[in-house]
Amino acid sequence: MSLLDLLALLPILILAFGGTAILMAGAWYREPRPLLAGGVATALIAAVAAGMVQPPTAEIAGLFSAGGYARFFTILWALLAAAGLMVAARYIMEKGLGAGEYVSLVLYAAAGMALLSSAIHLLGFFLALETFTLAFYILIASNRRCALAAEAGLKYLLMGAVATGFMAFGIALIYAVSGTLALPDAARLTTTAGELLPWGLLGWGMVLIAVGFKISLAPFHLWTPDVYQGAPAPVGGLLATGSKGAVVAALVGLLAMSGPVWHDLTDLLWLLAALTMLAGSLGALGQKNLKRLLAYSSVTHMGTLLVGLLCQSSEGLAATTFYVVVYVLTSLGAFAVIASLADERGEPMAFDEWRGLGHRHPVRCAVLVLVLLSLAGLPGTAGFMAKFAVFQAALQSGYLGLVLVGVFASVVSFAFYLRVTMLLFQSEEPASPRHAGTASEHAVLAACTAAILVFGLFPGILFDLISRILP
Amino acid sequence: MTMLASLPQFPWLSLLVLLPLGGALLCLLHSGRAAECRALALATSLAVFGVALYLFVCHGQGEGRWLLYEDSAWISRYGIRYVLAMDGIALLMVLLTAFMQLAAILLAWKVERQVASFFALLLLLESGLMGIFLAYDLVFFYLFWEVALIPMFFLISIWGGVNRRRAALKFFLYTLVGSFFMLVAMIALYQIHGGQTGVYTFVIGELLQTRLTATQEGWLFAGFLAAFIVKSPLVPFHTWLTDALTEAPAAGSLDLTGLLLKTGIYGLIRVAFPLFPNATANFLPILGVLALVGLFHAAWSAYHQDDIKRLLAYSSISHLGLVVLGLAAWQLTAWEGSILLMVTHGITTGALFILVALIRERTATRSMQELGGLWGQVPCLAFFFLLFSLASLGLPGLANFAGEILVLLGTFQDHPVWAVVALLGVVFAAAYMLRLIQGVIWGPAAKERSLPDLTPREWLMLLPMALLVVWLGLYPEPFLAPLHGTVATLLAGGLP
Numbered sequence: 001m002s003l004l005d006l007l008a009l010l011p012i013l014i015l016a017f018g019g020t021a022i023l024m025a026g027a028w029y030r031e032p033r034p035l036l037a038g039g040v041a042t043a044l045i046a047a048v049a050a051g052m053v054q055p056p057t058a059e060i061a062g063l064f065s066a067g068g069y070a071r072f073f074t075i076l077w078a079l080l081a082a083a084g085l086m087v088a089a090r091y092i093m094e095k096g097l098g099a100g101e102y103v104s105l106v107l108y109a110a111a112g113m114a115l116l117s118s119a120i121h122l123l124g125f126f127l128a129l130e131t132f133t134l135a136f137y138i139l140i141a142s143n144r145r146c147a148l149a150a151e152a153g154l155k156y157l158l159m160g161a162v163a164t165g166f167m168a169f170g171i172a173l174i175y176a177v178s179g180t181l182a183l184p185d186a187a188r189l190t191t192t193a194g195e196l197l198p199w200g201l202l203g204w205g206m207v208l209i210a211v212g213f214k215i216s217l218a219p220f221h222l223w224t225p226d227v228y229q230g231a232p233a234p235v236g237g238l239l240a241t242g243s244k245g246a247v248v249a250a251l252v253g254l255l256a257m258s259g260p261v262w263h264d265l266t267d268l269l270w271l272l273a274a275l276t277m278l279a280g281s282l283g284a285l286g287q288k289n290l291k292r293l294l295a296y297s298s299v300t301h302m303g304t305l306l307v308g309l310l311c312q313s314s315e316g317l318a319a320t321t322f323y324v325v326v327y328v329l330t331s332l333g334a335f336a337v338i339a340s341l342a343d344e345r346g347e348p349m350a351f352d353e354w355r356g357l358g359h360r361h362p363v364r365c366a367v368l369v370l371v372l373l374s375l376a377g378l379p380g381t382a383g384f385m386a387k388f389a390v391f392q393a394a395l396q397s398g399y400l401g402l403v404l405v406g407v408f409a410s411v412v413s414f415a416f417y418l419r420v421t422m423l424l425f426q427s428e429e430p431a432s433p434r435h436a437g438t439a440s441e442h443a444v445l446a447a448c449t450a451a452i453l454v455f456g457l458f459p460g461i462l463f464d465l466i467s468r469i470l471p
Numbered sequence: 472m473t474m475l476a477s478l479p480q481f482p483w484l485s486l487l488v489l490l491p492l493g494g495a496l497l498c499l500l501h502s503g504r505a506a507e508c509r510a511l512a513l514a515t516s517l518a519v520f521g522v523a524l525y526l527f528v529c530h531g532q533g534e535g536r537w538l539l540y541e542d543s544a545w546i547s548r549y550g551i552r553y554v555l556a557m558d559g560i561a562l563l564m565v566l567l568t569a570f571m572q573l574a575a576i577l578l579a580w581k582v583e584r585q586v587a588s589f590f591a592l593l594l595l596l597e598s599g600l601m602g603i604f605l606a607y608d609l610v611f612f613y614l615f616w617e618v619a620l621i622p623m624f625f626l627i628s629i630w631g632g633v634n635r636r637r638a639a640l641k642f643f644l645y646t647l648v649g650s651f652f653m654l655v656a657m658i659a660l661y662q663i664h665g666g667q668t669g670v671y672t673f674v675i676g677e678l679l680q681t682r683l684t685a686t687q688e689g690w691l692f693a694g695f696l697a698a699f700i701v702k703s704p705l706v707p708f709h710t711w712l713t714d715a716l717t718e719a720p721a722a723g724s725l726d727l728t729g730l731l732l733k734t735g736i737y738g739l740i741r742v743a744f745p746l747f748p749n750a751t752a753n754f755l756p757i758l759g760v761l762a763l764v765g766l767f768h769a770a771w772s773a774y775h776q777d778d779i780k781r782l783l784a785y786s787s788i789s790h791l792g793l794v795v796l797g798l799a800a801w802q803l804t805a806w807e808g809s810i811l812l813m814v815t816h817g818i819t820t821g822a823l824f825i826l827v828a829l830i831r832e833r834t835a836t837r838s839m840q841e842l843g844g845l846w847g848q849v850p851c852l853a854f855f856f857l858l859f860s861l862a863s864l865g866l867p868g869l870a871n872f873a874g875e876i877l878v879l880l881g882t883f884q885d886h887p888v889w890a891v892v893a894l895l896g897v898v899f900a901a902a903y904m905l906r907l908i909q910g911v912i913w914g915p916a917a918k919e920r921s922l923p924d925l926t927p928r929e930w931l932m933l934l935p936m937a938l939l940v941v942w943l944g945l946y947p948e949p950f951l952a953p954l955h956g957t958v959a960t961l962l963a964g965g966l967p
Contacts, residue, residue: 359585362502378621379614385546388610392549392658400655407651414647415640422628422636463548 004056008066011050011074012111015081018042019107026100036089039103040082043110047078050114062182063124065253068469070118073249076325077117080242081110083332083447086440087339088234094344095143102142109135109238113246120257122171122181122207125250129167129214132246133160136239140231152230159223163213170206173199184258196264204265211251215244217272217306218279221299225287228295233347236291237335240298241328248305248324252317255309256471269310274405276303281412288351293416294334297375300409301327307406308390311397314470319389321466326374326386326455333371333448337364340437340445348434351423356431358424364437365424367445372417374452377410382455389463483526484541484555487565487601490519491572495594502587509580512590516572519597523569527562531953536960538562538953540607542674549610550661550672556607558960559953560810564604564737567814570939571729571821572597577932578825579722581832582630589630589722592622596726603734609657609673612742616650616698616734623715623723623731630720638711638718645711649701656694660746663687679745679964692750695743702735705795706765709788716784721828724780728787729821733813736794740810740961744798748964752801759799759889763896766792770899774906779837780827782907783820786863789900790816790871796893797878800886806958807951808877814950815862815870815943822859822936826852829929830911833922839907844916849924853912855933862940864904865897870943 006013022038029035055066064070084106092099112132119125137160141153175181177200178189190200212220228236280299287293305327308320341348341357341364348354358365374383387410394403437445455462494515501507530538538557545553557565575593582589599622602615620643628639657673664681665671672678683691701708712732716724744751766789773785790812797809829852830845831837846853862869875897883890925933943950 362588373621379610379617388549388654388658391655392661395655395658396662403655407655411644411648411651415644418624418640418643421625422639425625425629458546460546460548463546467548 005060007053008055008057008060009064010053011046011071011078012114014042014046014049015078015107015111015114018046019104019111022107023100023104026098026103030099032089032093032099035099035103036085036092039085039107042107043078043082043085046110047075047082050074050078059120060118063121063127064115064118065120065471066118067471069253069256069471070114072465072469073117073246074114076328077110077113077242077246080113080238080328080332081106083336083444084234084238084242086444087237087336088232089440090435090438091232091234091339091342095145097142102139105135105139105142106238108132109139109242113242116246117249117253119250120183120253122174122183122186125183126167126171128250129247130164132243133164133214136235136243139235140227140239142235143232146230146232148230149232150230152227155223155230156227159213163210166206166213167210170203170208170210173203173206177203183254187254187258194263201264205268208265208268211247212272215247215302215305216295216299217302218276218299221276221279221302224299225283225292225295228298229289229291229349233291233335233339233342236294237332237339240294240331240335244298244302245324245328248302248309248320251309252320252324253471255312256314256317266310269306270399270402273303273306273310273402276300276306277405277409278303281409281416284416285412287416289349290338290351290354290420291347291349293420294331297413297417298327298331300413301331301375303409304387304390304406307394307399307402310399310402311393313393313397315396316390316393317470318463318466319386319393321470322389322459322462323386325462325466326382326452329448329451329455330371330374330383333367333445333452334375336441336444336448337368337371340364340441341434343435351420354420354423354431356424356426357434360431360433364445367449369421369424370449370452372420374456376414376417380453380456382452382459385456385459389459480539482541483522483530484539484557484605487519487522487526487569488555488598488605490522491515491594491597491601495591495598498587498591498594505586508587508590509576512576512579512594513573515594516569516576516597519601520569520573523566526557527566527953530557531559531562536957545608545611550665550670550674551610552608552672552674553611554607554674554676555605556676557605559955559957560737560740560961561604562953563810563814563950564733565601567733567817568597568600568604568730570935571725571817574821574825574932574936575722575725577928578725578828579720580928582720582722584630589626589720592626593722593726596622596626596731600726600730600734604737607675609661609675609678609742611673612675613650613654613657616653616738617647619731619734620646623719623727626723626726627715627719630723631718633718634714635718638714641711642715645701645708646698649698649708652694653698656691659687659694660691675742675746681746683747683749685749688747688750689753692743692747692754695738695746696754699735699738699743700761702738703732703791703795704735704788705761705792706768706788709765709769712788713781713784716787717778717781721824721831724824724828725821728784728824729817732787732791733817736791736798736809736813739795739798745961745964755799755801759796759886762792762795762799763889763892764792765789766796766893766896767899770896770903774899774903777839779830779839779842779907779911780824782903783823783827786900786903787816787820789896790820790863793875793878793893793896796882796889800878800882800884800889801962802881802884803958803962804884805878805881806962807954808874808879808881810954810958811943811947811951812871812874812878815874815940818936818939818943819859819862819870822855822933822940823863825932825936826856826859829925830856834920839910841917842911843914845912845922848916848920848922851925852929855925855937856912857908858937859940860904860908862944864901868941868944870940872944873947 599619
């Protein structure tokens, strides 16, 4: 690794060293505010560095790319970390958690996600994945006094361990067949004449299962609702958005580099996508808890993303990237609303706690309505353009069946999202007021709202950027 | 078209769409101050009505396919353009929307709860409706199509009757299922067109030239039809409407029946028929039969209702059956009659919904068993009720008659059997309307009560409608004049 490599790695280094510095500062200095502010500043500096500093090399030690695509997602995850910290501030202070630990873990997670999105080597993929998963194990259970959170942390750990096992074994098999772990080659060398070799198929299949666990594709999604419910909303917001988005971004990058690798897996992926969309939307119907509902909704969205990936056309990849960005910003908004309403009674989760809340907190509940409608895909919001782009690409690639399944899932989604919006504005009994929210929370919500509307009405801005950076 | 677009002209059409949106935002900013919101909403809708009236008077007569056309780039990646286009039919619908919206705002004057949100939603709905009637790019059209659902959904689910939540969800999901099919068909058509010409666009005018095989055309047409038929609504997809209309707050029912229902039929006329002429030709007989079935089924159901609001809901379905029948006849006179009937039905049934709301306010009931004898108690209100009921059943000299007679005449030329059957249906309409009149305003009063008669605000709502009903019945020509050219073009295939 040369000095140039280090320069190319600058944004990640800022995140990692900044995190470490804050961790150490936190050991002596227990005042949370400056630590949090330092964390937000570090994340923002990393984002600026990723945007401004021209990387001198195209790739870093053969493990990670430093191209525009990698940089784009580095910026996104760094900003996400900043937003996640802004939303988490009150939670940390009220629960008396160690701000140094929390901030550093979030920064490490962001570094891991940024690395994952730039991986061009299976080893890099594996390392980055483990980096942020490890951070999340601790973050989810950061409030040890909460039994639900501890349970969620353990569940995530166990599922993560299983996934890691599959991933490692799959990678080993791929290495055994192809003799390399560099991504385009590993994909190419596991095939002969366009067909996957048997052991290669097994290897990629296992990697796919591990990915399935991470981004909760059905039937590997069962941990999701429990973990989302148990994790505090500021962590849940990162978990739902970044941890999944980074994996999908990595897959998009892989496909964009290596061309169609999934011929033999197409049928399987088709089935996975259909199953995931159905399991997510139908599972959400019976929920009586907003966080569990968001969990199932994220399952549906992952299924839709898989449709975009399955297209393997440049159109499909651009659509998937757009979808990831929109999904991240929208879901973050949902969790930010929950976090901003949390008070000494905890976060509002069960539907009963949301009933009539719209009359007490009209602005934030209106934001929640907008977020939910965007998740459902109402035209005029970013969620619609994302779905539109994916369906468009899927129809172009001839996946009419999947589009119809997706349409069905969307209709069901509308049903359960609308139920929540109706709850918010029911008016029989006035809901008791919740926390008024801090300025930083409102800032994150404002940013998410703006993003949903701007990308919904003027998606061209984001599409142009994406088509320029796709490798 | 391009000539028109290149001329620097004031963007009147954008103004029609954006003005209510701005009003809605202003209302939200003044939440908590009910009086200001009412004034703001009224001022906005007056301004919109002013613009609509100006367009009717000054741009109502024009050469060529479009009276006004606005076109600018929007989402270039997918060839989605910001196109607003007004022809004679759109002009009438815009005028109707602006007019009915005034009545709706006045009707909503007495809403007590969440006043700002209520008016904001009403204005947002107006914006969506204007968009539906004017947009000429499929995605742009779809945007308004869906966006108009949201305010109506909230109007029903927050301010509605006892079963409001169920009704609101049913309303939303029914129309949503239909429109998703339209979305898929839209994208498929876009790709076929792009594949043929290399130009990827959603502008309807350009998509008209797509060459489709019979199978393709059939499927795509079916996709669009799903959206429009559910919204129209044709039997057997009508069950959402009766619930939604019954549960909606008064102003919501008024907009729903007067305007939102028309969007389905309007979509058929403006989008589905021109895009898929061959599939349309094959489908017209089925459409005619469906329309007749709807006409009778709804009339039969209307006759057996006790709730007067529900009765009117069924009567709306029945009337719209006649409108669709006129379209299915595919003939100039019948089409003009259908479009005129859409407008007059909006006004007469809208006025009846207003009256039902006023009766409900006074007597706290909508059941015919508990009503009756209003003639003696509130003579002015009863007079208007009689007038609009008679107009609704098609009494000559009042509004609906002109439209109905044109539909029947036009239909008779090629499909005499349809026309004769439909005539029986019109007689049926007389039966349930007379039953309504008997049950509500005549006969002995069910209870002795002293009720206040019309207030000045209510006069202000009803009197213009009554005058219009008489005017449309006696001399509909000014409203038919802008239609001639447009209808002829559409019947010839929609190309300029």
